[in-house]
Amino acid sequence: MTTNGNAEVPEPHQWKDRLGSLLGGKLSREIDAFEGQIEQKREGKLSDEVFAEMRLRRGVYGQRYDNGQRHDGLSSRELDFPNAELTKGPGTLWDAPGMVRIKNPFGAMTADQMDVLADVGEEYADSILHVTTRQDIQLHFVHLEETPDLMRRLGAAGITTHEACGNVVRNVTACHLSGVCTTQTFDVTPYATAVSDFLLGHPDAQEFGRKVKPAFSGCADRPCGLVKMHDIGGIARVREVDGVQRRGFEFYVGGGLGAVPHQAALFDEFVPEEELLPLCQSISRVFAKLGEKDVRSRARLKFLVAKLGIEEFRRLVLEDREGLAHDPRWTAFLDDVHKGNDGPLWQIEGGNSFEASPEMEAWLGANVSSQRQTGYKVVMVYLPLGDITSDQTRGLADVARRFTGDTVRMTVEQNMALRWVRESDLPEVYQALVELDLADARAESITDITACPGTDTCKLGISSSRGLARTLMDHLDESNQELDEVIRGLRIKISGCFNSCGQHHMADIGFWGVSRKRNGYNVPHFQIVLGGQWSENAGSYGLAIVAVPGRNIPAATDRIIQHYVDQREGDEGFQDFIARVGKPAFRTLLQDLVEVPTYEEDRSFYSNWGDPREFTLGDMGIGECAGQVVSPVEFGLQASEREVFEAQDRLDQGDSSGAADIAYRAMLIAARTLAREKQSGLGEDPEEVVDAFKTHLFDTGLFHDPYAGAKFGTYLFRVHGEGKNGFEATPERARQRIEEAQLFIEAAHSYHVRTAEVLPV
Amino acid sequence: MTTQAAPEAEAPVLSEPQRLGVKLFLQDQEMFDRDRMIELFHRWIQEDRLPGTLIDVHDYTHVPGGPGVLLVAHEWHLRTDEAGGRIGLEYELKREGTGTVAERLRGAVLSLLEAGAALEQDTSENNPVRLGVGEMIFRFSDRLAVPATDAAFDEITNELENLFSDIYGDTQFEFERVGHERGPLTIHAKGLGDGDWTVEGLVSGARPSAG
Known part of the structure; x- marks a missing residue:
């Protein structure tokens, strides 16, 4: 109860009433409108297709089995939901739990925002926050009717799900080290913020045939930003113009993974900072005007750039730019651009000597790196498969408040980075993380495996990417002490299908799920992809070697890394090694692992890792990975x-x-x-x-x-x-x-x- | 700092929670086989072992202190919860709850006991799983209905005393507010004295007709 004069006033019993003043009029109206659309759909006043697009643009996805069908290992069964006749999209049942994607530009979160994310994850989902490879957070098993309140609670903390999905500009990603990186040209954070704010809901960015994913990187060499696999992206550059050092971006367009990966094409070696927003606007306009609309599989920007050629695409964009009406927002953000996004909570005082246990030494070696600012460190918090509990999130928010400038950033490798940690505070930070079970010393190593949701929750998943990742982590842990140092730095990335959400193309060792018919049964397999380049902003993509049954992937992985250890010449890197030895040699190396024993000999080959049900493709549904459904x-x-x-x-x-x-x-x-x-x-x-x-x-x-x-x-x-x-x-x-x-x-x-x-x- | 917790209140503040969790701890934490739970929960879906619309099994065993193995139903979640480093079986009502606060508490406890009895029965032949029933954890993630306040704690514990007298008879319980200061209202209920209760034996006491 609260008091109003002498009278007691009950606390509002709706989040809408309680948080109204914190939301702001525009956001409040938008969420109210979405709530109204839910009600209209319930009353049959909206078509499935129209409503699906509406909810997707609000970040509200479908999830595996939401067509009401699931193979339980014996037979395909109907899920008996209460509102069996009510749908929320084509072939998507109203009551089926779904996924909500939450946008976090460049993966940044404040401690207060982490508290709210913990709360909503606990209340509306399964108490797990899942960090994605694009610095978003996903909640699973969320009910449609609870999403407006979820959005209100996030909105009151300054977080949105708006345009986290749909054929729009998605989350703007950027290096998690921006501002503190030892190799950056400059901090790209304010530019990523500006692009994100400018394009969110922009009228010129609403009529795409498919999504557009932007990314920014502070330097060319390190992979944190992965610019070259994005639709649009900039790498920080400084150029002397008329004797003055000017900031700008080496600008790329038309990159992307998916079924057929494309390396981004260089649009311009130097786009001055004041031209960044108008350029993004013109690219949006040209894409909206000329991009494919009807055939999803041809509708990404990469296909338009490939079709027109980069020269013609550039000409059309620059021609459009010439005709754009001036918008003061193009340069307004530049007034604050040199301020930086965050900073230290504590100033450096005195020495940094401390004694570390062997466990802490390992953690220091694997998870802690130096900032460009002397005396400060970046602490990487490893999240297994990108998952963190609500309880851990609250605890990590406490650590952020106590030791840092209050900002945590999620990484494209599905971890969280604490920045601005004083070196002298490392022992206390370590201890705090140990108490939260968040001090595992494996960040950015071969056992820090990236995996998309795969068959766990994704409707398009063929093989269990997370099941394989769990298995490989355990498998490699057993031999971790014996792993050669050059092996520890390799990356493994896994996708449940060819759509590359696990970024398998860029891994040293990548896997993507496929099915093969063997002995009269469908058998889960993974294509093995070797030779991808993680560094240089995802500088090149690997190619598939051979499809191996899922059960044999751990053995195949052992052989690949042992072959490298045995046959590498001098300091030869893994990618160079693959190029020298040649992919046919690896096919020969793995040939016997392609064989599948009969069902009677070993039934485990006929199931996914971590799922005892007999493998079937019958559970695959209609995907919603972009605005329209995937037929x-x-x-x-x-x-x-x-x-x-x-x-x-x-x-x-x-x-x-x-x-x-x-x-x-x-x-x-x-x-x-x-x-x-x-x-x-x-x-x-x-x-x-x-x-x-x-x-x-x-x-x-x-x-x-x-x-x-x-x-x-x-x-x-x-x-x-x-x-x-x-x-x-x-x-x-x-x-x-x-x-x-x-x-x-x-x-x-x-x-x-x-x-x-x-x-x- | 943005806070979404309800302020401290002196008057009754509870309404009927849409979401509430109840957890029993495993007696033998060391022998627990997580992989076996995945198989068991899949089988429960095949056999419609529990009431509700059973959807899927989700493996979170890679998350320290996480939900463990999760059986997702439309109305509830059941998990081998590992929060606080102690493995247990947690039932969480997610939607479709009916009745008063007391009735929802009773319903959640009954559902947990029934699931626990099924778990004990289905693992009885080999490395049996046994649940300790002398203590429970209650967690109220529905912050609108049950704010994380001392007043809400008092009201909930009153309801729990009534419920426990039906289930455990004269045994006294102590109630302690636990968990993170910004977390949901979480209550540790612990029986005083050594009862020879079993999960199966407590089910009948938890049924509404007994109360």
């Missing part, structure tokens, strides 16, 4: 593209026969994907697939290109015939087949565009 057709066509990518790799390695086979497989996947729409239950037998494609799509003329006619469809028949009649896979013929596969898949995309019902969003 099975698009998912299938992406899979076929990934195969073409692998075929090209095989050819590059001199394996013409393997390349030709994979290209053929890619065509079959695309053909089956389309034919299955016409013939449900269509199997994987090549003869059946080609027959079904011919009957339903080719003979009917549906697949024929409006301009090229039947040409692309005939590629499939010819390649299929070559398989039956014997095919000599010379390099030239293999290359030709890959090109034909690409054209066939392009035609499949075009067919899909022509026939797909465009959702009325």
Whole structure:
């Protein structure tokens, strides 16, 4: 109760009433409107598609099994939710728990914000805050009707979920060391803040075909910002102009991972700081105007840049920039830009000598690094698989208040960094973290494994990325003491499917989940990706070597790292080693691990790690990883593209026969994907697939290109015939087949565009 | 500093919580097999072992002090909670609760005891899991309904004394407010004296008809 004069006034019993004054009018109205949309949807006044886009733009996602179907290991069962007829999106049941993504620009949080995040995680989710590879926080198992209050509580603490999802500008990421980094050119934090604030809800950034992910990095060499894998990104640069040192950015566009990874293209070697926001605005406008809208798998900025070429894209953007009406916000932030985002709580006093236990020594070596400011340290708090409990979050907020400038930053490796810790405080910080079970000395090492949610919660997950990560951590822990020092610094990253949320392309050793039919069963596998470059802002991507059953991945990992230890020359790095030894040698090294024992011999091969149920693809749902839903057709066509990518790799390695086979497989996947729409239950037998494609799509003329006619469809028949009649896979013929596969898949995309019902969003 | 906790209050402040957790501790912490719980919870879904819409099993055993193995139902979560370094079985009502504060407390305790009885029964043949029933942890994450205040603590403990007299008879309990100062209201209830209670035996006392 509170008092109002002499009368006692009850505390408001709604978060809306209690927090109203802390929210601000605009945010309060937006959340009220969303709450109203929920009610409208409940009353049947909004379509599934429209409401799905509305909630996604508020960061409210679906989650695995939200179609009400789950395979329990024996059979597929319906989940008996109370409101069985009510939906919150296409094929998405109202009562099914979902995920909420919370935006934290450049991963920064204050201690007060951490307290609120702890509270909402405990009350609305499962008491776990999950840190993502893009410095967001995700809560799982959240009920739709509780999201408005969740947003109000976050909003009162200055946190938003707005545009954490949907076809908009996503969270702006940046190095967690910005401002304290020993190698930075300057602190990119205020620029990341400015871009985030400027583009949030900006009218020119609302009509994209897909999401746009921005990133900033303070230097070119270190990977913290990962600029080159982002849609737009800047690396800090200083240039002398007319005798004056000017700040700006080496600016990149069109990077991205996903099924087919693209390295970003250099847009400009130096974009002056005052041009940063207008440039982002013009890129948004050109993307909104010319980017693909109907076919999701072609709608990212990377495809537009590739289609137009960087020269033409640049010309169009600069032309648009010329015509932009001036906006004072473009430069208003520059007044405060040199102030920095945070600073020390305590000034340095006296010496820093202390004695450390062996455990603390290990922690100091693995988790603590020096700042550019003498006497201050960055303490990395390792979070297993990016997870932290609500209790730990409150405790870590206490540590931040007590020892730092009150700011914690999440990292792209799913950890949290405490900045501005005095060296003399390290023993007390260590002890405080030990009491919170947060002092594990493995940050940024081979056992600090990154994994996307995978089959745990993601509707698109094929294999269990987190299950494998847990297994590998335990496995490597057992041999950790014996690991060579050069091995400890390697990175392992795992995705549950080809969509790369676990960033497997950039790892020294990456894995992504696939399924293979073996002995009449679906068997969870992981493609092994070697040679990705984590440093230099994700400087290059690795390529798939071979798919290995999930059960054999620990053994495969052992072999790969032991091969490196045994065969490396001098100080040779892992990436150089892979390049020298060659990927075919690794395929040979792992060949016997590809074998799958029969079901009767070892049933464990037929389950995911950490999940005793027999493996099935039946639990996969319609994904919502961007504004619109991912149809099975698009998912299938992406899979076929990934195969073409692998075929090209095989050819590059001199394996013409393997390349030709994979290209053929890619065509079959695309053909089956389309034919299955016409013939449900269509199997994987090549003869059946080609027959079904011919009957339903080719003979009917549906697949024929409006301009090229039947040409692309005939590629499939010819390649299929070559398989039956014997095919000599010379390099030239293999290359030709890959090109034909690409054209066939392009035609499949075009067919899909022509026939797909465009959702009325 | 932003605070969302309700201020200290002198008058009754409780309303019916939508979310509340109850935990029993394992008797033998060392022998606990986490992997086995994953299999067991999956089997419970297959067998509809517990009332409710059972959805999935989630593995958080990699998180120190975390939720352990989590069985997610539409109405509740059940987990092998490891908070505070002590493993236990925690039932948390998440939604669809009905009745007064007292009825919801009783319902949560009954649900926990029934799940505990199922756990003990289904592990009885090999390395049996046994739950200690002389103490419980109550956690109220619904801060609007049950603020983390001394007044709310007093009201809840009054309700718990009534409930425990039905379940445990004349045994006295002491109640202590535990947990982080900014955390939800969390109460450690501990029986005074050595009772020879069993989980199965307490279920009937927790049923509404007995109260």
